[in-house]
Amino acid sequence: MDKNYNFSSSPINGMQVNESFGKYTVSCKIGYLCDFNLMQISNQPHFHDCYELCIVTSGEGNFSYGNNVYKVKQGDIFVADSEVIHEISVSKLQDLQLIYFLIQIETDNNLSPKSIQDQSIESFLSGHKVITVAQKQMFAYFLFIDTYYSAKKSRGYGIEQALKSLILESIDLLAVKSERLLKGQLHSPNTFEAALDYIDHNLNNKITVSEVARQLNVSERTLQYLFKKYLNRTIVDYINEKKMVLAAHHLKKQFSVSETACQVGIGGCPQFTRLFKKYFGVGPKKYQQLHSSEFKDFGRRKQKLEII
Known part of the structure; x- marks a missing residue:
């Protein structure tokens, strides 16, 4: 069982950070730690006029997004696009804690993406996954924020920069990389391992070959080839x-x-x-x-x- 991560969001609740990277400007409002349990099993179906990005800090639950339901647990990052109905919920045997970020991205079409940050954001806007799993390294940002705030007793430059890095790295982790990069990875063991990880993580949910392919941004035919190659069986x-x-x-x-x-x-x-x-x-x-x-x-x- 995953160890609970104790994190107080009070130093960053309601903070807003803004940064222009050239072509893209990111504005983010930091939300609160949300607890889902027997007292609150759901936040009800809803939508936003911006992206809602969530990082699971402990427990496990369900993320209903459009017509799909994803199982989420500690370390997972997931995102809801603007105007898409979604819901976070738990069963009576589950507890879930997460922190959410409301993100707007503005585009200057007169510019081309040049910085690394711009390129990550463009990849995200071109196509992104709904969920990326087991990203517990992101907790290092929360640990830094806790330590910084405990020492300084106020918000400062360090916390703002940590938040910007956390948001950008989350966007980059969710982004689907360029087609050129993907073609070089299609038949690699890494893609096969990613398929195994996705299946293991979603055994208590309905899994289709098309859904696994969509999550990995590969074709169903490629998945069939990989499972035949490495396991000599069908997916x-x-x-x-x-x-x-x-x-x-x-x-x-x-x-x-x-x-x-x-x-x-x-x-x-x-x-x-x-x-x-x-x-x-x-x-x-x-x-x-x-x-x-x-x-x-x-x-x-x-x-x-x-x-x-």
Whole structure:
């Protein structure tokens, strides 16, 4: 389990930072630390007239964006475009804490991007991912802000510069790089590893080949090629097997079949049962009976066990 990151946003709440890099000018209003739990399970579907960028500081939850739902957890960075309806929520068993940034980007069309910052912003505007995962190095900025504010007891130049760097690096991490760069990476192990990471991170959500391809900005055909090359199997087979291994773990913990199906992003029990039997040779109920003696009465579930 990820260790919670204790961070006070009070030194930067409501701050506004502005910077012109040449062609692009970025204006950002820093929001607050938001807690999602049983007291507040959602911020309701809404939209903004600017970008909303969020960094998850602890826990895990869901980010509904357009017609997709993304699982988010500590270290993830995600963004909602202007005018796109989105929602952040948690289940009754989840807690989530994040800080958000409202960002506007103005463009001077009379100029060409020359600085590194300008080029990152242009890449972001040309196309960007909704989410980039496990970017815990960004917490170094928060640590600096905490330390700086504790020593100085006021906002200053250092905090403003740290915020500008944090925002720019987040934009750069979300940006889809140029087509020329991508072509050089299409068949590299790094792309394959990124696909594995995305699948592992989203096993409790519905995963399609088209969605993985979109997240990595590659074609479905490229993904199929990579999985055949490195694993000698299809990407669909890999996804299903990973989901069923996770499902077996939940069944051993005495989750019901319907609960387990939902936990691995499969809405229907018949489909889940067919898949599970394909990989384990028995249906989920029979598997649970066979492994009931492995369950220990601990945590949120208590029940009498039948030892076979």
